[in-house]
Amino acid sequence: MENGESKGASGAGDARDPSGFLSEIIGAPVTVKLNSGATFKGTIYSVQRSHKILPIKSCDLQSVDGYMNIALESCKEIHNGKVLRDWGDCFVRGNNVTYICADEAED
Amino acid sequence: MSTSHLLPLELIDKCVGYRIWVLMKGDKEFTGTLLGFDDYVNMVLVDVTEHDYSKGRTRLPKILLNGNNICMLVPGGEGPESDSMEVDA
Numbered sequence: 001m002e003n004g005e006s007k008g009a010s011g012a013g014d015a016r017d018p019s020g021f022l023s024e025i026i027g028a029p030v031t032v033k034l035n036s037g038a039t040f041k042g043t044i045y046s047v048q049r050s051h052k053i054l055p056i057k058s059c060d061l062q063s064v065d066g067y068m069n070i071a072l073e074s075c076k077e078i079h080n081g082k083v084l085r086d087w088g089d090c091f092v093r094g095n096n097v098t099y100i101c102a103d104e105a106e107d
Numbered sequence: 108m109s110t111s112h113l114l115p116l117e118l119i120d121k122c123v124g125y126r127i128w129v130l131m132k133g134d135k136e137f138t139g140t141l142l143g144f145d146d147y148v149n150m151v152l153v154d155v156t157e158h159d160y161s162k163g164r165t166r167l168p169k170i171l172l173n174g175n176n177i178c179m180l181v182p183g184g185e186g187p188e189s190d191s192m193e194v195d196a
Contacts, residue, residue: 016123017143021151021171031167035133035176068149068173094173098135101155101170 024102031078031101032070032092040092041103042075068094119144119180127152128184132176134160138186139170148174158187 014020025044032040075087122141129137129150139152155167 014143016151018145018149018151018171020143021169025171068171095175097173098131098176099137099167099170099172101167104168 021100021102025100029103030072031103032072033098033101034092034096035098036096039078040072040075040087040090041078042072042087042090044100045071045073045089068097068100070094070097070100116146116148118182119148122180122182126183126185128181128186129172129177130179130181132178135176136187137170137172138184139167144174148177150174150177156186 028044030042030044032042034040070092071089072087072092073089075090077084077087119141123143125141126138127141127150129139129152131137136158137152137155138158139155142151142153144150150172151169152167152172153169155170157165157167159165
């Protein structure tokens with residue numbers, strides 16, 4: 001299971017495809033909505049690619065394997081615009097994720 | 108234009124850069140500009156509106172949408188509020 005080499009040759013990926021988007025948002029504030037309807041706001045610590053978690057500093061790109069497993073820091077669960085709970089660091093298993101939204105600026 | 112040999116993913120590829128309407132399995136729909144997608148039909152969308160039947164609309168600047176719950180894609184679709192799509196509940 002070497003690098004998939006599916007989307008272009010560039011290791012950095014294209015920010016326009018899902019793989020490139022995931023590298024682009026590492027370290028950025030995001031809103032994550034789960035299939036249950038729960039919303040989490042936090043900062044992406046890492047995303048999972050090819051069965052291993054890569055920390056922020058070494059996000060060399062490999063092909064995304066369809067997982068959206070993500071590690072969030074200063075993660076807050078939001079309900080109707082209010083903070084329901086402050087989770088701090090947390091891991092979200094990718095199968096529960098509906099979308100990951102790159103926030104334009106922190107509130 | 109011959110469409111006889113257009114594969115499904117080729118149809119989506121033709122939509123890159125254009126507005127697209129995404130209908131999810133549940134009570135959720137998205138409209139936005141398609142930037143890219145992968146083999147799982149995970150999609151990157153910009154200028155997105157999330158339409159939820161119960162919660163109304165939410166604006167989202169840029170999202171990665173999980174392909175797992177996608178039901179249908181409508182190229183050029185303007186979403187559930189478009190004039191041509193009057194549907195009684």
